[in-house]
Amino acid sequence: MKAAQRYVLALDLKDDPALIGAYRIWHQPGGPPAHVIGQIRAAGITGLEIYLTGNRLCMILEADETFSFERKAELDAGDPEVQAWEERMWAFQQALPWAGPGEKWVRMERIFDLGAAG
Numbered sequence: 001m002k003a004a005q006r007y008v009l010a011l012d013l014k015d016d017p018a019l020i021g022a023y024r025i026w027h028q029p030g031g032p033p034a035h036v037i038g039q040i041r042a043a044g045i046t047g048l049e050i051y052l053t054g055n056r057l058c059m060i061l062e063a064d065e066t067f068s069f070e071r072k073a074e075l076d077a078g079d080p081e082v083q084a085w086e087e088r089m090w091a092f093q094q095a096l097p098w099a100g101p102g103e104k105w106v107r108m109e110r111i112f113d114l115g116a117a118g
Contacts (some may be wrong), residue, residue, distance in 0.1 A: 004046070004111050009105040012094050013055040020055060023092040035081045043072040057093075059105060 013020050025031060027050060044067030045115060051058045076082045090104070099106050 004062065004064050005067065006060065006109040008110070009059040010096060010108050011057045011059070011105045012059060013052075013092050014094050015055045019092050020052070023089075026089070026092075027106065033081065033085060036085045039079060039082050040077060042045070043067060043075055045072075058108075080086055 003070045004108060013023055045061060045062045046064055047062035049061070051060070076086070084103075091103060096106050
């Protein structure tokens with residue numbers, strides 16, 4: 001079994017203050033549908049936070065040993081409610097210039113760790 005993991009991902013919102021404001025509202029407590037929250041947890045995600053600066057989003061995702069991005073993608077693809085949520089959110093989002101085809105959230109590479117600095 002693999003150990004619990006933390007991932008950091010990035011994505012941009014469309015650079016429009018009205019859209020950014022609406023995206024914030026969708027992410028307030030009670031904004032995301034309960035089913036979507038349940039599916040996130042069912043995939044093995046134990047913590048998920050999204051931060052915003054300008055139109056750049058940063059997601060910190062913590063997951064247990066059962067989680068994999070491939071399994072999460074498979075679960076999401078077969079779930080019409082999750083797909084509806086993703087489609088709704090895509091109206092606010094735009095892919096990073098270096099994202100692959102169909103890729104939304106892009107994993108960030110950790111380049112510094114104070115704990116390992118000595």
